[in-house]
Amino acid sequence: MRTVYMDSNATTRVADEVLEDMLPYFCEYYGNPSSMHTFGGQVASKLDEARGRVAALLGALPEEIIFTSCGTESDNSAIMGTLGSYPHKRHIVTTRVEHPAVLSLCKHLAGEGYSVTQLSVDRDGNLDLAELRESLTEDTAIVSIMHANNETGVIFPIEEIGRIVKSRGIVFHTDAVQTAGKIPIDMSGSTVDLLSISGHKFHAPKGVGALYIRKGTKFHSFLIGGHQERGRRGGTESVPMIIGMGKAAELAAEFLEDENVRVRGLRDKLESELLEKAPSAELNGDRERRTPNTTNISFQYVEGEAILLLIDREGICASSGSACTAGSLEPSHVLRAMGLPFTAAHGTVRFSLSRYNTEDEVDYVIEKVPPIIRRLREISPFGREELSKGS
Ligand code: PLP
Secondary structure, eight states, rough: OOOEEEEEOOOOOOOHHHHHHHHHHHHHHHTTTTTHHHHHHHHHHHHHHHHHHHHHHHTGGGGGEEEEEEHHHHHHHHHHHHHHOOOOEEEEEEETTOOOOHHHHHHHHHTTTTTEEEEETEEEEESSSSHHHOOOTTTEEEEEOOOOOOTOBBOHHHHHHHHHHHHTEEEEEOOOTTOOOOOOOOOOTTTTTTTEEEEEGGSSOOOOOEEEEEETOOOOOOOOOHHHHHHOOOOOOOOHHHHHHHHHHHHHHHHHHHHIIIIIIHHHHHHHHHHHHSTTTTEESSSSSBBBBBBEETTTTOHHHHHHHOOOHHTTEESEEEEEEEEEEEEEHHHHOOOOOOOHHEEEEEEEOTOOHHHHHHHHHHHHHHHHHHHHHSSSSSHHHHHHHHH
């Protein structure tokens, strides 16, 4: 059966060029980059090259990049590393729509006695910057606000946010896991102090990430161990993975235009046809301020899980906006925060594309999905009622 992969916000395929660059560093050049000998030194220079490539994608200096094991570690390091640097400050500001890598940590910290403010979003998934301004206090150690949301693709105005946060002398972290390689990021002259990325979202392997730490930013090492990463992250570097992420970063910079023109065009075609052809379909999230590869659509009166199951039978991979919790289907915290009605939040599907998707695949999804939605609505008691009203 044919597979059409449209779940790139969950993970992406490793690019061939990335794998090719990694392979010699498993069995041929397997030295430890911290070793004194030439054999290890060769690996250290390749690591430097990867650091330079990641830095270039972010408009950063190589020494401002530390390698981590994933986006989650980068997020945790940013927050814990800042709290460790300002032990007398006990307040954190974040949003209700962050990834669990930030949100669950903040909930854990609340249990440890920190006070946490979670900013709300409107129906389009946008923040109210006045609420941000009002939330900042003398006690605020860090503001952690994502660059773009993984479910809706909605982009937050991080430079505007950063200006507000920096005017109060507070550290600003952004989770850019869903934007690196999709939209331009330039840390030179930016208001961001700390920025997280994850390799597997832009065609590097799973299990590697990076944290940008602006020069001069106070940072308490989160993973305490050896002197690696200039003492900011202990642990022998995962060399092949980092080399892979370096190559992926180089390719991402080259493909940025493709992402913003061709991939955006495919996403727009998919979105407009599904909104037109499927009954009671609605777009979630700000139409303009979105990553170019993501569309999040609610199909009213049907279950997202049922849609996923049936499209999976046609080989189509996507994600739903609900999660199975204790036997019931809970709409995602993001859609809940946006105030979506129950009937819409339940029938939500996210399609997220990448440079490997083609127009033919988009046409295939446009052909297969609307009849599935119609069929599901016919067997749903609410859906039948609405259909009979001619909606
Ligand atoms: N932050 C965001 C916005 C994400 O989408 C993800 C992964 O889905 C993460 C953090 C976590 O990244 P990782 O899977 O590399 O730990």
